[in-house]
Amino acid sequence: MAINVVIAGPRGKMGSEAVKMVEKETEFRLVACIDRKHGGKTLQEVVPHFSIDVPIYEDAETCFNENNEVDVLVDLTVPEAGYQHTKIALAHHVRPVVGTTGFSELQIEELSSISNSQNVGCLIAPNFAIGAVLMMKFAKMAATYFPDVDIIEKHHDNKLDAPSGTAIKTAELIRETRTAKKQGHPNEKETLPGARGADIDGIKIHSVRLPGLVAHQEVIFGSDGQTLTIKHDSMDRASFMEGVKLGINKVMEERRLIYGLENIL
Amino acid sequence: MAINVVIAGPRGKMGSEAVKMVEKETEFRLVACIDRKHGGKTLQEVVPHFSIDVPIYEDAETCFNENNEVDVLVDLTVPEAGYQHTKIALAHHVRPVVGTTGFSELQIEELSSISNSQNVGCLIAPNFAIGAVLMMKFAKMAATYFPDVDIIEKHHDNKLDAPSGTAIKTAELIRETRTAKKQGHPNEKETLPGARGADIDGIKIHSVRLPGLVAHQEVIFGSDGQTLTIKHDSMDRASFMEGVKLGINKVMEERRLIYGLENIL
Amino acid sequence: MAINVVIAGPRGKMGSEAVKMVEKETEFRLVACIDRKHGGKTLQEVVPHFSIDVPIYEDAETCFNENNEVDVLVDLTVPEAGYQHTKIALAHHVRPVVGTTGFSELQIEELSSISNSQNVGCLIAPNFAIGAVLMMKFAKMAATYFPDVDIIEKHHDNKLDAPSGTAIKTAELIRETRTAKKQGHPNEKETLPGARGADIDGIKIHSVRLPGLVAHQEVIFGSDGQTLTIKHDSMDRASFMEGVKLGINKVMEERRLIYGLENIL
Amino acid sequence: MAINVVIAGPRGKMGSEAVKMVEKETEFRLVACIDRKHGGKTLQEVVPHFSIDVPIYEDAETCFNENNEVDVLVDLTVPEAGYQHTKIALAHHVRPVVGTTGFSELQIEELSSISNSQNVGCLIAPNFAIGAVLMMKFAKMAATYFPDVDIIEKHHDNKLDAPSGTAIKTAELIRETRTAKKQGHPNEKETLPGARGADIDGIKIHSVRLPGLVAHQEVIFGSDGQTLTIKHDSMDRASFMEGVKLGINKVMEERRLIYGLENIL
Known part of the structure; x- marks a missing residue:
């Protein structure tokens, strides 16, 4: 059965690569996107060249409330938004896969304790290559x-x-x-x-x-x-997607927060 | 305390590199050599440019009888001789480090069971690089x-x-x-x-x-x-000696036969 | 003084790189484009992201008649069109720089004899890297x-x-x-x-x-x-543009046809 | 017909490689050696493992007087000796091939004017690789x-x-x-x-x-x-011998001094 994915930041450099990757992989199914703009529109309305169309949410809470079958959140936004999305996802038992170098040690500790106490896997990686x-x-x-x-x-x-x-x-x-x-x-x-x-x-x-x-x-x-x-x-940004793919699969099997791709290799 | 070493095949390409390596490393001490010729002579009589002088034995049994403080046998001879030397060394509780690709599966099994039952470490490696x-x-x-x-x-x-x-x-x-x-x-x-x-x-x-x-x-x-x-x-044969060195140190801590350098890395 | 350039095939993979290159280089000035479609429109009407706007011609003859200050034709189309464009350019004393592997030996000989008799430089290169x-x-x-x-x-x-x-x-x-x-x-x-x-x-x-x-x-x-x-x-097609640049400069000094970039290096 | 060669410095690192090279190449014939010691002995008396035996001279003048069929001097000694040998060789119409970085500009000019006025080829190369x-x-x-x-x-x-x-x-x-x-x-x-x-x-x-x-x-x-x-x-000094070989052949065709291997490539 496919893994249901929400992508945050679908218009960014990394985020748009992630949408393309999920489009190609039959083991994943894109359910919705989270974007700081364009709430209420659909993905193809905003980025016509994508082949999959899903609703866009500006609010993570609403997104997970309205789509309760989501398995994984792939967050490729900025640290501040990413931190909020991760917390909300964990609260909804959605496993976050977050690409960022910007979280503070304190934030990581906090997310780690939420992830562990909820038994929900979470992967934060500064480098997905x-x-x-x-x-x-x-x-x-x-x-x-x-x-x-x-x-x-x-x-x-x-x-x-x-x-x-x-x-x-x-x-x-x-x-x-x-x-x-x-x-x-x-x-x-x-x-x-x-x-x-x-x-x-x-x-x-x-x-x-x-x-x-x-x-x-x-x-x-x-x-x-x-x-x-x-x-x-x-050679190009596509090289990160192999790591995101692996992260989505691995986070499904985890019940705690992992920092760094090296710890799932 | 230094590890006492016997080298079999000190005039060969690999063996002479091993003698040079042991000469340089203060953690090792060369005690004797085993050679198919020149029994009764000393190493410098046969190879004047070596800086260490030790007795040469043609017979492994005699060698280990007369030098009962030997810790490790480094065997860089040919398969037939190497197999005999290894058996004799194990019987004397001397740990063999053997560089060969030529042992049969049967021979390895036999040596393995001797090594294990005697609780004496043994390393056989087809490649020491x-x-x-x-x-x-x-x-x-x-x-x-x-x-x-x-x-x-x-x-x-x-x-x-x-x-x-x-x-x-x-x-x-x-x-x-x-x-x-x-x-x-x-x-x-x-x-x-x-x-x-x-x-x-x-x-x-x-x-x-x-x-x-x-x-x-x-x-x-x-x-x-x-x-x-x-x-x-x-670039040259010297590259194998780092592996032999590691092998000597590791075999001291082992109580069974290990096949392949990869299994101690 | 800038060299006046016409580019044939501005919407193609190589041609669009050539437009971008000419945009950047102050020693070159884009005068017009030749395209098999869109005659009468301008370049920016057809490809909005280009920063230079010039008229598009479907007919090379008209292009050179209406722009008699053209120095060089950069042709990055297909062999059949390229061959026609080259002949017309030479007749107008415009120097062709042609990227193609597709000309027959007969065609090259013919173009060579026109180029030489007219004293107009011409460069045909199968590889511009x-x-x-x-x-x-x-x-x-x-x-x-x-x-x-x-x-x-x-x-x-x-x-x-x-x-x-x-x-x-x-x-x-x-x-x-x-x-x-x-x-x-x-x-x-x-x-x-x-x-x-x-x-x-x-x-x-x-x-x-x-x-x-x-x-x-x-x-x-x-x-x-x-x-x-x-x-x-x-790494990418941009690598060809250094060769096109060199070709434009060199063809200005030539009075005959040259086949292969290696002959101007 | 073979080129007759004298090697100066046959016991040095480069010189002994040169002897080995001349032994192997049938187009060259070793006639004599110049050495700062061992005059009157033969090459094999001094270096038993060489396969060719020729007389050793300490004095270049005597060497060229007693061997008037010499074509080329290969000098792989030190700057001071090399400079003297080169002058004496040129005076005897023997073509020098000299491997040195140590000649002064003045010395090179002097040797160049002798070489040119005598119409005798001469190659001085700081690098023979x-x-x-x-x-x-x-x-x-x-x-x-x-x-x-x-x-x-x-x-x-x-x-x-x-x-x-x-x-x-x-x-x-x-x-x-x-x-x-x-x-x-x-x-x-x-x-x-x-x-x-x-x-x-x-x-x-x-x-x-x-x-x-x-x-x-x-x-x-x-x-x-x-x-x-x-x-x-x-990987090793043997790499220089290809250059010495080329130098010997090229100096036979020259009538002036050439400085640097790059000028005969």
């Missing part, structure tokens, strides 16, 4: 055996910050397993500053910025006579 | 989420067989986790035969052979908008 | 010194043919410079058919097909102790 | 069309300096062709210093140092929707 999450997981595992590691991340040249958040996150995860060490030759010298990259506890990070690139990262481990490389290339 | 073993382990894990995968393996052009044993092994491991599927477009056509590579249950394998290459493999997983690549580059 | 064309050029040059070479091309899994046209073209170019040779070990054996890839005169081609890939090729040369790799990654 | 030299040549060519470029060089972690000499040389060559430009987003920010690498006139260089690596460099060019990568992997 399964490939990126697996890359980090494998990197953390490999660091036990290969303490020497450099990270190269490559992005289009309109990215403002270097290194990328994923590179920093990866280094932090590696740091949890590997024995701290200063890498490279003890007397190593940069004849040009910056050559050896940024440094997180001895782990070197190099940021390439070029037009034509999208979002790429490779983690290179070296030891005598061998290297092991884990590389993720992300 | 941690990097290669991790690559296979990660590939198997990733295949759950990414059923589409191609393997490219690259070796020097004096390799006789294609695909490589590691590539076949990797495909077989992936097959255990992923749902069977035919990859590529259903109407895909090879305008030149062989373009799409070899096929193991739908998994494609491509073998590159060129001078200048050593031993390389990459496993590429693809899904909508992203790829995940796991790559191992092996 | 500068990166791909440079990859082929470099590969051809490298093959003089490195006769051993494998080609790996990677495309999305909805591509029907394997190997790709670019891979075959690359092998054919390499063949022109390198001494013919059988690669790999003389006694090499495929234990699984297809492992060593497709073969063009001893050059091996491997075709990877996976979701998440776009269009990628690497040419790997090997010789004792070293490899040299030339790799092109194409 | 054809692959690396081609990489630099192609990078320089590509920079005309792709002004955005990052260089990643990867070496074993006992290398002292970063960036590598080859990376700096590559950036300097690219600078000669490309229009100067600041790369990346104008408001780009390093949240960790060094992330964006070293900078040579806007070209970014990233230095990876890990055990297991040998000597690798990739030059990545990016433009809208595409990247072009030129990569060289050097």
Whole structure:
């Protein structure tokens, strides 16, 4: 039997990808959408190119009251709205799958205690790209055996910050397993500053910025006579939908809040 | 306290790397060597460039009788000798770490039952390259989420067989986790035969052979908008020693036979 | 002074990219468009999101009669229309830049003789991706010194043919410079058919097909102790516009027909 | 007919590779060696594992006097000796092929004027790795069309300096062709210093140092929707011999001094 889904934020970049994904997957059935505008209209009235038509609600409470067979809420809105939607969903025994980096620790704790006491599964994930999450997981595992590691991340040249958040996150995860060490030759010298990259506890990070690139990262481990490389290339937003799909399926089997896609992989 | 080690096959390609590794590591202490020749001589008499000198035995029984403080036997000889050495070592409560692909299933079962009944750890590994073993382990894990995968393996052009044993092994491991599927477009056509590579249950394998290459493999997983690549580059035999080192340490904590490095990673 | 451009096929995939490119580049000025439909309307009436508005003509003759300051025709239509447009442009001393693989040798010869006798530059290019064309050029040059070479091309899994046209073209170019040779070990054996890839005169081609890939090729040369790799990654159609831009500028300086972007690089 | 060769420095790392190369190539014939020691002995007396035996001279003058059929001197010694040998060789109409980075500009000018006035070919090359030299040549060519470029060089972690000499040389060559430009987003920010690498006139260089690596460099060019990568992997010293071989053959056809392998490719 299909899983009944409500999508919040169907006009956003991620949300519209989610609608397309649910349209394609026969195991899911879109029941309604939650949107901060267009309440009372239908999805196709607002976005004609979608092939499924469902009612739009501005109010989450009303949405779940009028559709009591909903299994999962996929929330791809902004933190403030997402937090409210999640609370309301849990109260209606609807399992939330939320893509956000913006919840505070306090909010997560609160949602976690609601989810646990209600026995309703809930997934909150800052990153839905399964490939990126697996890359980090494998990197953390490999660091036990290969303490020497450099990270190269490559992005289009309109990215403002270097290194990328994923590179920093990866280094932090590696740091949890590997024995701290200063890498490279003890007397190593940069004849040009910056050559050896940024440094997180001895782990070197190099940021390439070029037009034509999208979002790429490779983690290179070296030891005598061998290297092991884990590389993720992300070409477009569609890459997140595999993770949302997995999240919908997994949250159906859970009875508590899970933070981070890595914890269901 | 150092772990006392006996190395069988100290003049071979792998064995001589093992002697060099033990020379460098202060946690290990070389006690004696077993060799099919040169019994009664010492290691430096036979191989002057080694920096440690220990007696050479042709007979494993005598070796363990005369050196009863031995903790671990590292056997890098040939299957027939390795099998005998392993049995004798176990009888003396010496833990064997054996690098071989040549034991029969029957032999492994027999050694396993001796090891278990004696409560003496034993490690038999066809491949000691941690990097290669991790690559296979990660590939198997990733295949759950990414059923589409191609393997490219690259070796020097004096390799006789294609695909490589590691590539076949990797495909077989992936097959255990992923749902069977035919990859590529259903109407895909090879305008030149062989373009799409070899096929193991739908998994494609491509073998590159060129001078200048050593031993390389990459496993590429693809899904909508992203790829995940796991790559191992092996430059020389030294790469196996990290695995032997790990094996020596782990076998000290074990009380049964373990087959395959992957089972201690 | 800006170069005055007419674009034929402004609603097509390539043509609409060309309009966007001309919008951005201050050295070019869009004067008019040629389209098989919508004659008499303007560009923005037909495609509202373009920021430049110019008249649309269905008839090339009329277009060049009414706009006699046109310098260059960029034709990104279909072979039959493109051939007619090119002839008419040359007659009006307008320099054609044509992206097509579809002209017959006879047609190219005819256009070439018109172009030369009129002293009007003309560029016909089957491939406008500068990166791909440079990859082929470099590969051809490298093959003089490195006769051993494998080609790996990677495309999305909805591509029907394997190997790709670019891979075959690359092998054919390499063949022109390198001494013919059988690669790999003389006694090499495929234990699984297809492992060593497709073969063009001893050059091996491997075709990877996976979701998440776009269009990628690497040419790997090997010789004792070293490899040299030339790799092109194409993420989207925008990549062709750098070549169209270059073509517009170069055709202004030419007085004859040039076939292939490689001949102006 | 074979080319008669004298090798200076036959016991050195590069020189002994050169002896092995000449042993294998039937188009070359080793006539004598020049060494700062062992004059009067023969090559096999000093290095038993060589398969060719020739007299050793400490004095270059005597060597060329007693062997007047010598065609080419391959000098792989140190700058001071190499400079003397080259002068003496030219005086005897022997063509020098010299591998050194150590000659002063004045010395090169002097040798050049001798070579030219004598009509005797002479090749002086700081780098004999054809692959690396081609990489630099192609990078320089590509920079005309792709002004955005990052260089990643990867070496074993006992290398002292970063960036590598080859990376700096590559950036300097690219600078000669490309229009100067600041790369990346104008408001780009390093949240960790060094992330964006070293900078040579806007070209970014990233230095990876890990055990297991040998000597690798990739030059990545990016433009809208595409990247072009030129990569060289050097596994061992044997890679230089292809360049020495080419040098011997080319110097036979020359009548002047050539500096740099790139000028005969």
